[in-house]
Amino acid sequence: MSRIGNNPITIPEGVTVDVKDNLVTVKGKLGELTQEYTGVIIEKNENNQIVLKPVSLTKENKSKHGLYRSLIYNMIEGVSKGWTKELELVGVGYRASNQGQKLDIAIGFSHNIVIDIAPEIKVETISEKGKNPIIKLTSFDKQLVGQVAAKIRSFRKPEPYKGKGVKYVGEQIRRKAGKSA
Numbered sequence: 001m002s003r004i005g006n007n008p009i010t011i012p013e014g015v016t017v018d019v020k021d022n023l024v025t026v027k028g029k030l031g032e033l034t035q036e037y038t039g040v041i042i043e044k045n046e047n048n049q050i051v052l053k054p055v056s057l058t059k060e061n062k063s064k065h066g067l068y069r070s071l072i073y074n075m076i077e078g079v080s081k082g083w084t085k086e087l088e089l090v091g092v093g094y095r096a097s098n099q100g101q102k103l104d105i106a107i108g109f110s111h112n113i114v115i116d117i118a119p120e121i122k123v124e125t126i127s128e129k130g131k132n133p134i135i136k137l138t139s140f141d142k143q144l145v146g147q148v149a150a151k152i153r154s155f156r157k158p159e160p161y162k163g164k165g166v167k168y169v170g171e172q173i174r175r176k177a178g179k180s181a
Contacts, residue, residue: 004070009076010048014028015028017044028078037064037071039064040061052072083145085168086137087168088133088166090164090166093108098124098125103117
């Protein structure tokens with residue numbers, strides 16, 4: 001049995017969870033998310049909690065037990081509080097700006113990269129003098145925020161010699177010494 005899967009999930013106020021025909025629907029003040037599931041039984045108890053149990057003790061069902069608990073927990077956290085990822089552009093002349101859902105990034109290529117961001121994600125760019133530009137992505141869907149942040153980071157990953165590139169705020173880059181003269 002999964003240790004993570006055994007933990008109950010507390011449902012905060014303002015969030016409703018519906019379980020029907022292998023489909024979990026979570027609604028909250030920020031949005032609505034759905035997730036299909038197999039191999040687990042989802043029960044709601046009187047303490048406003050959700051408990052997951054595997055259907056059988058096969059290896060596949062035991063592995064899905066913790067997975068679906070984490071996915072449902074992330075959905076509940078997302079529709080009640082939301083998820084945020086911040087990316088920092090490290091490099092001379094690196095800039096970012098947004099016009100609604102269009103993100104315009106200048107990261108050392110001959111042309112700017114323009115990305116259309118999904119309407120579920122709120123994009124914000126912060127540019128202060130003397131500091132690196134920051135791209136802030138906020139949404140109720142953790143998976144979507146992570147995917148978009150990884151896509152932006154993939155355009156110019158941080159390199160180990162000078163640390164230039166697109167990195168997550170707070171990420172530590174392993175640095176190399178470079179040539180010794």
